[in-house]
Amino acid sequence: MSDLPPDFVDQVHDAWVRERPDLDVTPQGVFGRLRRVTHRVTEELVAVYREHGLAEGDFDVLATLRRAGAPYAHSCGELAEHTLVTSGGMTKRIDRLEAAGLVRRRVSETDGRGRVVELTEQGRALIDAAFTDHVANQHRLLAMLDDGDAEVLDRVLRRWLAHLEEPPAGP
Template sequence: MTAADLPPDFVDGVRAAWTRERPDLDVRTQGVFGRLSRVGLRVHDELVAVYRRHGLAEGDFDVLATLRRAGAPYAHSCGELAEHTLVTSGGMTKRVDRLEGAGLVRRRVSEHDGRGRVVELTERGRDVIDAAFTDHVANQHRLLALLDEGDAEVLEVVLKRWLARLEDLPPTS
């Protein structure tokens, strides 16, 4: 089956309009990028809705999940957290402040460096992220169940291969 075998969608309409307006360009790429963008936005909204049910913003979930998957004692420095979540240290400080105020994390002196500070999950924070992550995984299964049998595996392979090649590219500035 090809994309042409499926009923037309919004992206097909956009592509047809560009083909009409700019016949000098090959806009077939919009089939992938337009749909990837629209799928990404819809999936993002579905994921964030689960975080909200647990009183978390997306960034809060990322921090708590990063701490939880670190294993006991569920702690990282702010720099490590920023590195794992791709957030600036200033942005991370704001997230940690908010989570600390909610009683989900606490700052403490590092066991390895008396001058350093680490952020660790509180017991309440661990309970919140465990419940949120359980619902998050169930939500991911629900969303992937919308695909036909075998499509999720094919999609994962294609995306993994594409991501590896993209990560090998020199940055465009």
């Protein structure tokens, strides 16, 4: 089935086949490998963030603000929504980033009662450098695959995700 040597997931699969021959445990190959790849890739991605003095959550907040475009600002609620973090968790991240001089809180230009978080010049310079290295790292990781595999994987994951979550409401 594969030109690759057996891996840990194969060992787990074989043990379940032995112990529960009444079940079709073939899905474990997909889910086990997906979980292990996610763990390993996350380690590789986080290593690049650390080179820039950032934790994964810090990178997410700064990247969310940067890709928003000028003035590189979002409300705390929008940041929490974009990064899938609770408002309490977001407050801690923003406090840490603000103390480091990477973001600042200010009054919203559209709602005088509201507050927004925006990148400082220092924050923008840092996320631009970190994102450049992040994209290079992603290219490096995908280069481990055979030609065409990244496109196939992207298509399969896109189709699967379409069954699991609603498409975004807007841009």
